[in-house]
Amino acid sequence: MPKLPVAAAFGLTALALIQTPAMASSEPLPVHVGGRVIRAADGLSFGWPCVYFESRFNGTGVRVRFDAPEQNLRLLVDGRERTLFRNAGRVDLTLEDLGAGDHVVRLEKQSESQTGGGRFTGFFPTGDGRPLPAPARSRQIEFIGDSYSVGYGDVSSARTCTPQEIHDTTDTQRAFGPLVARRFDADYRINAYSGYGVVRNYGGKDPGASLPTLYARLKPDDPRAAVGADPDWRPAIIVVNLGVNDFSTPLHAGEAWADEAALRDAYRRRYVDFLQELHRAQPQARFILMGWVNTVGADIAQVAATVNARTPNLATALPSDGLDLQACDWHPSQADHVKLASLVERAITTMDGDWRPTP
Secondary structure, eight states, X not given: OOOOOOHHHHTOOOOOOBSSOOOXXXXXXXXXXXSOOEEETTEEEEOSTTOEEEEEEESSOEEEEEEETTOOEEEEETTEEEEEESSOEXXXXXXXXXXXXXXXXXXXXXXXXXXXXEEEEEEEEBTTOEEEOOOXXXXXXXXXXXXXXXXXXXXXXXXXXXXXXXXXXXXXXXXXXXXXXXXXXXXXXXXXXXXXXXXOXXXXXXXXXXXXXXXXXXXXXXXXXXXXXOTTXXXXXXXXXXXXXXXXXXXXXXXXXXXXXXXXXXXHHHHHHHHHHHHHHOTTOEEEEEEEHHHHHHHHHHHHHHHHHHSTTOEEEEEEOOOOOOBGGGBOOHHHHHHHHHHHHHHHXXXXXXXXXXX
């Protein structure tokens, strides 16, 4: 068995960890994956925010193996947080104090990784532990967006943050998307990337690239890993929140648009095309289009009207305002994310009466 690193090396905040693990099975437990991954013989590579892995087993202990340099992840057992990994690196950890019976183990990504990401090797039962069917939920919701959907610096109590503080205070699992999904007991995917827009990125950086460009990838920094058909992912709702980066900084000389009017026209056209692409891939899904009312409120209303003229009731525009933006770099705070989650929840229950929050 590999020697376990000391707790301080991982920044662990839970204490009930066994550092001399019992023998674990060589066969990993069946795993339920939330989010996009690249499957390979040596594990599941991940890069998008909020990816999570869940397994069930009967026994008293479980071994957890993954490698995620510079990433923050949370380990839960039976819904209770057991360990926080800060800048995790290579982890080979065994928990042996779980008590006899059935258990659910979950590893979830908190931080954003625009490059790098990590690789999940698996959960392995210890001793006489035996696998149970992996958990899965009947409902699925997808969230596509930028730093607002990432939960950029969302647990920060200050607006002024260093790059390291932004990394350390970003917890996508506490952003509005996962909050909404948990209210409906739904599986979720967060395909979001800070700084990117529909046609233009923050400050005009990376011209020619955009969130729709990255969306076609299983991992945002790997253009070779294209998204293919995934019969297990059929979301009923797709929530898109894009536009802040397209318009929050002024155009400079040399950009592709002569003025803001031309940029807004390009934004609306590409947004409509992107929704049509998503609709062809996920014809069962309906769309909620979010955006800051003063920035893109009129634009997303026009985009929704355009796609609804082709496919009635396909999209709902959901502008927002009244946020305190107290998190890093004037991003939504935890209180804001709760407000946004409630806004989306109401929209979902209005557009589909079969969707009611779980008790």
